[in-house]
Amino acid sequence: MSVATEAQYHVLAVDDSLIDRKLIERLLKTSSYQVTTVESGNKALEFLGLHDEQRESPSVSPNNEIEVNLIITDYCMPGMTGYDLLKKVKESSSLKDIPVVIMSSENVPSRINRCLEEGAEEFFLKPVQLSDMKRLRPHILKGKMKEPQQQQQQQNNKNKNLNNNSNNNNSKNNNIKLQAATKEKPLMKGYLKKEQGLDSLMAIV
């Protein structure tokens, strides 16, 4: 059994169609990504720890955070569309640097432009193909470059939360911790951090 030399990035896939979720999950796993699939924008935001603008409990250390390296979402979904989700992600200080890719079965130029203008990295036409998966990596790497600022922001938020300790999400956070503990820490992340000389963050990680 060979040891993975490449970092395993984590992609959050959002689609209301069960078939499409299964498909995108297989596509991503075949391309060596860790995958979480959710059926709605709301569930996505919940997974990302962004609901009612509350942060996770401060007892969760950076090591146990769920890290999402890319969000790939369907455009047409009931309730919160992929565009709405994109907006919410880009409006969030802790999530805005996560690259977002939109998928749609319809080739509508105005729709595509609107998403790109709002900060989507790319627009995939459905059905998504295996060859499309290759286009994700550059966006993830770009997102990782921005990460230090994002992490510092998250750390600041945590320090703030320490002072207003909220225990509402404790049991949920235990679940998140359990999930995160089984996730491999990507090698690339540490390597990038070292390169950028972020020793203070390295000390925490």
Place this chain on the structure above:
Amino acid sequence: MQGVASVTRAPFPPAHALTASFRLPCSRRRCSPQTLRFPPLEGYLDEQFHQLEELQDDVSPNFVEEVVTLFFRDSSRLIGTIEQALQKHPQDFHRLRTHVERLKGSSCSIGALKVKSECTLLGEYCDEGNMDRCLRSFQKVKREHAILRQKLEAYFQLLRQVGPTEKASGSGN
């Protein structure tokens, strides 16, 4: 049976075990020797189905059948919803269109060519607000859906029959 590489059922029976005509149609791409051609499915599935087959491997040996099963479960439900929606008066064509789009999307995802085409037409009639045409078009959608289901069931059944390599090697041309 131990061993990483071995599977109890080969996802694709080796070509020599099958008759020359037993290979899946691929409308655009040249098929690999392993791809199956099943004459009854000719024209019913497009390139996307081939993509699904490419995603099937030792890690996910039943991927295609799983997706197809999910499709029929999902699409049957949608057809039921559309059927009910069509009986409403006055007709909410916008809502109807949404259901049709979802059915079309699923069909597209598994490469169900004819179902997808009929859904496209049905969608257009929804846009026109033409109830008569919607009803007739919907019957076609249902028919294509049922036909595809039969064919795919037969296809997977045949795969199961020729599946295990021990069986396959004995049954030559």
